[in-house]
Amino acid sequence: MRPGPPRGATDTLEVTVDAAMTARVDGRELHPVYGTVPLVADIERLCRRILEPHLEDGEEAVGGRLELLHRAPVPVGETVRIDATVASVGPSGLTCEFTARHAGAIVARGSFEQRLVQTAEFTALVDSRRTVVDS
Numbered sequence: 001m002r003p004g005p006p007r008g009a010t011d012t013l014e015v016t017v018d019a020a021m022t023a024r025v026d027g028r029e030l031h032p033v034y035g036t037v038p039l040v041a042d043i044e045r046l047c048r049r050i051l052e053p054h055l056e057d058g059e060e061a062v063g064g065r066l067e068l069l070h071r072a073p074v075p076v077g078e079t080v081r082i083d084a085t086v087a088s089v090g091p092s093g094l095t096c097e098f099t100a101r102h103a104g105a106i107v108a109r110g111s112f113e114q115r116l117v118q119t120a121e122f123t124a125l126v127d128s129r130r131t132v133v134d135s
Helices: 036-054 119-128
Strands: 010-016 022-025 028-034 059-070 079-090 093-102 105-118
Touching: 010 036, 022 036, 036 059, 036 079, 036 093, 036 105, 059 093, 059 119, 079 105, 105 119
Parallel strands: none
Antiparallel strands: 010 079, 022 028, 059 105, 079 093, 093 105
16 A cells, blocks of 8 residues: 555545435335435445555455444435545555434434455455356
């Protein structure tokens, strides 16, 4: 990984909740609110945005650990602001702490760790885990 991002670096993502982002199981909407799964995808997107400019050629990052406390609902049509801050940077990855807010209240918080991998090695690992071999 190239130097940086420095500890304390931040980025923000604002998301307006739509019907495709609601809490769902097996395609069935449970509640008309920002679901945990779309929230996690948005957190990963934001933290990835912080790390990506620092990746070297042949290097990739994968999610390694997620800690999430999803505390309050956000209705469809409302906007959520997710702030991420670099908590630690090391030779093997980066950890961001995040807070999601709606109408000034915290609706989620936690941390997301991305681990660095070599693209070729990771691709080989993925291929080795395939249970069906193409003929």
